[in-house]
Amino acid sequence: MSESNRRATTPRRRPPSEPLGAGRYWLMLGLVMLALGALAVRIVDLHVIDRTFLQGQGDAxxxxxxxxxxxxxxxxxxxxxxxxxxxxxxxxxxxxxQIPEDNIQRLMLAQALGIKVDSLDKRLERYRNKEFMYxxxxxxxxxAKRVLDLGLPxxxxxxxxxxxxxxxxxxxxxxxxxxxxxxxxxxxxxxxxxxxxxxxxxxxxxxxxxxxxxxxxxxxxxxxxxxxxxLAIDQRLQYMAYRELKAAVNENNADGGTLVMLDAHTGEVLAMANQPSYNPNNRAGLDPHGLRNQAVVDAFEPGSVMKPLAMAAALETGRYHPSTILDTAPGWMRIDGFTIRDFRNYKDLSLTDVLVKSSNIGMTRLALDIPETAVLEKYQRLGLGQSPETGYPGESAGSLPSPIRLPRSKRATLAYGYGLSVSALQIASAYTAIANGGKRVPPSLLKLNEPPLTIDAIEPGVADDVLNMLDQVVQPGTGAHRALVPGYRIAGKTGTVRKTSGTGGYKEDAYRSVFVGIAPVSNPRIVTVVMIDHPKGDEYYGGAVAAPVFSRVAGSALRLLDVPPDQPVVATEATDS
CATH class of the missing domain: 3.90.1310.10 (Penicillin-binding protein 2a (Domain 2))
Incomplete structure (x- = not known):
């Protein structure tokens, strides 16, 4: 190819100084600068103008x-x-x-949780449209750390x-x-x-x-x-009371039981135990009956432990004193079509012996000889038929009959503990009046930081008389002798009451065994109520079943509380009456 032809087919290059090349350069430079400017403006916008919005979005x-x-x-x-x-x-x-679908990861999670993987899958499926599940x-x-350490999403x-x-x-x-x-x-x-x-x-x-x-x-x-x-509870006394109550319930093949111990001067609840019970740290297989605080929420007919309180009403009339003799022969009597009986014909008894022998006839004669509402009013003054006001949920107020047209048979049964219902806590509170020279102290589940308010419930002289009468009830040779505590004078009263049948009558072979005790007599420190529900062993009397529990519990409590003995320890051989 000739030189002239080669020049004709090869394009001519323009030098950079020519106008078209200079325009392209400045165009590209302008575009770059424009982009940088836009970027700068956006940066300013993000960091200054829209900073609050973006920070909120990020924080969210x-x-x-x-x-x-x-x-x-x-x-x-x-x-x-x-x-x-x-x-x-x-x-x-x-x-x-967010839980992974991977079977291996789910298996690891289930094993760490201690459940089956099928169970985990079913729960995840049930909550699949939710954002939260336990x-x-x-x-x-x-x-929990072992599960979280798996790092599963x-x-x-x-x-x-x-x-x-x-x-x-x-x-x-x-x-x-x-x-x-x-x-x-x-x-x-x-x-x-x-x-x-x-x-x-x-x-x-x-x-x-x-x-x-x-x-x-x-x-x-x-x-x-x-x-x-x-709380007012003394944990040492609580452990001891629970141990003895549980042992007594098991020994007598009973349905249950309760024990309440009050400080005689303040009304503070030093111990409150119940059977059956449950372990609150592991409630698997829990018996609902074990949830009940029977000492506070259950009311029952108390039986003969009410006789000392009715006796106080009789003594306050001024017609009687502890040595007054009553004729209880022939050991039974009929009132309003009902027959009232003693264990046997005791004939002539002093009022002290009426309590010692637990004579229903003696208490009936007293009740029918004093004003018809005297016993009922005394019970009301002692806090019976009223809420103890401890603040405990479901606490029982018990029940008393209406004073209007009170029949003779009702007056009689009230005097020996039938025809009314009370809780174990109410009984203990009522007995503090006997222990405190006539002043009742309301029960308290909380520790008191100041002296409690007291209620004048029994005349002081009468309260002292009843306390000394109850001292005679718990002596060697009496039905309550098993409540004795070596070295201490004990005042107390047994009770053996038939359980109701639920149809208005009483069961023939189901009882509650009760004992109420005050110790020591010379300077009362504790009032204790023991109730064993339906003992099915060889014995069911309060003196045989409940009184021994009181003896063990009160003896340990008096020593733990450093209460000095008030009588020398004398070796005696006692027999049941």
């Missing part, structure tokens, strides 16, 4: 306000020994939508508290229980729930997209723990 995805659990207040005995405390636990929850409540922190933990009762079944009915959300459900836990419950706190935290905690930013409000509750 990473910042959380979390609740800080507040532990429930502690319940202690009168000396500060813990009866109910809150321990930290972890509840695991999940977002079902995997397991109230695990120990160590067990959608599995989270929240700190909570669980109630623990160091005394177990010993104080179960008195204390009550809380539910899984740490709210009181029974007993004192329910009665003082608002006081014991704390106020949760709040904190601001930073979390990643999987909900894991990245940083604890700041505290919004501190958790305020619940108030502590100090």
């Amino acid at each position: 995805r990473t910042l959380r306000t979390e609740s800080i659990s507040a532990h429930r207040g502690m319940i202690t005995d009168r000396y500060g020994e813990p009866l109910a405390i809150s321990t930290p636990v972890v509840s695991l929850w999940a977002n079902p939508e 995997l397991r409540r109230q695990m120990t922190p160590e067990a 959608g599995v989270y933990g929240q700190n909570e508290y669980r109630r623990y009762y160091p005394s177990g079944e010993v104080s179960a009915q008195l204390l009550g229980v809380t539910d899984v959300d740490d709210q009181g459900q029974e007993g004192l836990e329910l009665a003082y729930n608002s006081y014991l419950t704390g106020t949760p706190g709040k904190r601001r935290v930073l979390k990643d997209r999987r909900g894991r905690l990245v940083r604890d930013l700041h505290l919004l409000r501190e958790a305020d723990p619940g108030g502590d509750l100090t």
